[in-house]
Amino acid sequence: MHRTAQRCFLTTSILALSLPSAMAQNAVSTATAADAAAAAAAASAPLPEKPKGWETSIGLTLGLVGGNSESFNVGGTFQTKKEWGKHQLQIGADGAYGNSTTKSVVDGDLIEVEQTSVNNYGAFLQYNYFLTDRWYVGARGEGRHDAIAGVDYRITATANAGYYLIKKSNLTLAVEAGPGYLWEELDGGVYNDYATIRFGDNFEWKFAEKSRLFQTFEFLPQVSDWGNFVMNSSVGVETDIAKGLALQVVFRDFYRSEPAAWSGTDPLIYRDKNDYQLLAGIIYKFQ
Structure with missing residues (x-):
């Protein structure tokens, strides 16, 4: 009995001494496993999306002809866009200037006639707020001057509601419409202002890794007379040729259903x- 009691006491003592050590080791192992799992989860979690900065580009066009006739044309463009959260801001500007010199013989004398052939510039600003992934509302302001077309200035301010009919990584098509107002002064001091409704679209197709096709359109009729309207459109293609550099070809069309008249004509002769x-x-492209 005495030996049995001693054995029981010895066994109990060993268990009492070893149990806390085992529990401590188990706790350390559990904590280590938990830390490893947390680290693995953190490593596999997607990184937060980097806020987008301004996407800005500038462009230059140049044309030169010499010899029996001479002409010089230069143009420039500026585009910038920023998106943050549900907000989008776009700003753009363009301008072009050109002159030409022609030679002719009048009464036996060689006469050179120099005249301006291109003189226009414009700018726009548009803000959009996205209600959903496809629906948005916004406002747009635009101004333009074209000396050859007899437009001293044309300013439009519109509110827009828009929707993306197509919204993919390489293909987008958005349509928008909204009420607005137009002010313009034409050559000869003719002034017009009226309420309008702006209809527009924006299309872009990235058909190759470094190439894209783009198109814009807007139609602004007078609310009380839809036969009096302004219509602008453009279509172009762009291809990257080096980091930050691209070649661009664009066709732009400006249509005014009631154009300015040539000053000093009687009866009035209207421009095209x-x-x-x-x-x-x-x-x-700034990167």
Whole structure:
């Protein structure tokens, strides 16, 4: 009995001494496993999306002709866009200037006639707020001057509601419409202002890794007379040729259903309703 009691006491003592050590080791192992699992989860979790900065580009077009006739044309563009959260802001500007010199003989004398052939510039600003992934509302302001078309200035301000009919990584098509107001002054001091509704679309197709096709359109009729309207459109293609550099060819069309008249004509002789440009140039993209 005495030996049995001693054995029981010895066994109990060993268990009492070893149990806390085992529990401590188990706790350390559990904590280590938990830390490892947390580290693995953190490593596999997607990194937070980096906020997008401004996407900005500038472009330059240049044309030169010499010899029996001379002409010089230069143009520039500026585009920038920023998206943050549900907000989107776009700003753009463009301008072109050109002159030409022609030679002719009048009464036996060689006469050179120089005249301006291109003189226009414009800018726009548009803000969009996305209600859903496809629906958005916004506002747009735009101004334009075209000396050859007899437009001293044309300013439009519109509110827009838009929807993306197509929204993919390489293909987008958005349509928008909304009420607005138009102010313009034409050559000869003719002033017009009226309520309008703007209809527009924006299309882009990235058909190759470094190439894209783009198109824009807007139609602004007078609310009380839809036969009096302004219509602008553009279509172009762009291809990257180096880091930050691209070649761009774009066709732009400006249509005014009731154009300005030539000053000093009686009866009035009106300018052409349609003006268009075909431009090719270099685009630099800030990255």
